[in-house]
Amino acid sequence: MVTAADAEGGDDTIAKRAEWLFRQECGFVAGAAEAARLPEPVLPEVAFVGRSNVGKSTLINALTYRKKLARTSNTPGRTQQINFFDLGGRLMLVDLPGYGYAKVSRSDTESWGRLIDVYLSDRPNLLRCFVLVDSRHGIKDTDRQMIGMLDRYHIPSQLILTKTDKATKAELAGTLAAAGDLTARSPYTLHEVYQASSVYTQPLARLREEMAALAGL
Numbered sequence: 001m002v003t004a005a006d007a008e009g010g011d012d013t014i015a016k017r018a019e020w021l022f023r024q025e026c027g028f029v030a031g032a033a034e035a036a037r038l039p040e041p042v043l044p045e046v047a048f049v050g051r052s053n054v055g056k057s058t059l060i061n062a063l064t065y066r067k068k069l070a071r072t073s074n075t076p077g078r079t080q081q082i083n084f085f086d087l088g089g090r091l092m093l094v095d096l097p098g099y100g101y102a103k104v105s106r107s108d109t110e111s112w113g114r115l116i117d118v119y120l121s122d123r124p125n126l127l128r129c130f131v132l133v134d135s136r137h138g139i140k141d142t143d144r145q146m147i148g149m150l151d152r153y154h155i156p157s158q159l160i161l162t163k164t165d166k167a168t169k170a171e172l173a174g175t176l177a178a179a180g181d182l183t184a185r186s187p188y189t190l191h192e193v194y195q196a197s198s199v200y201t202q203p204l205a206r207l208r209e210e211m212a213a214l215a216g217l
């Protein structure tokens with residue numbers, strides 16, 4: 001097998017390995033709207049979750065240097081399925097359906113809960129769930145509920161503040177403070193809080209390194 005180190009001429013830093021990993025082929029594997037359609041839990045897996053429109057699809061595209069891998073949309077609340085993307089046969093990237101969209105019906109909210117519940121309750125290969133929060137809007141009750149759910153399932157979570165290019169300094173500082181409070185209180189949430197933007201993508205390198213490490217590279 002060609003390893004990341006080989007591909008990079010033996011230059012074996014985590015930064016290089018992460019860069020290598022995220023430039024590997026990445027393909028859509030499955031879209032599961034029901035538990036029966038979930039792919040086998042074979043690869044190490046990381047999931048992305050957050051309120052509708054928070055920038056999940058945009059982040060997955062930016063991380064993988066692609067434009068249209070995960071569908072981005074201006075119409076929130078549409079993707080009610082769990083989408084799986086295989087990155088180089090090393091890591092599964094999982095786009096969970098967004099929550100907290102006001103116009104979604106109660107029955108849709110319930111089916112969202114059931115699907116997420118089934119997925120989170122029985123996914124031994126799920127190594128981390130990244131919870132995305134809009135850096136302008138701060139942490140909402142639905143985000144706290146999501147973190148609470150991940151805690152109950154003992155799934156390590158980590159916050160990513162999105163759209164930092166659009167936030168004022170005061171908004172970002174407020175969201176960072178709230179994020180600090182939350183991570184201090186939530187037993188399964190890592191303390192490091194990431195920032196992400198589709199405009200200033202340099203900080204994404206750190207996030208890729210974290211995921212490459214989870215993939216065992």
Ligand SMILES: Nc1nc2c(ncn2[C@@H]2O[C@H](COP(=O)(O)OP(=O)(O)O)[C@@H](O)[C@H]2O)c(=O)[nH]1
Nearest residue numbers: 052053054055056057058072073163197198199
């Ligand atoms: N300026 C800016 N816009 C963003 C960023 N991330 C996402 N968006 C926009 O926010 C909207 C929702 O993004 P999308 O990725 O579809 O959100 P999702 O519903 O969480 O998957 C789209 O119009 C994106 O172009 C960002 O970092 N900066």
Ligand SMILES: [Mg+2]
Nearest residue numbers: 056057071079
């Ligand atoms: Mg999306």
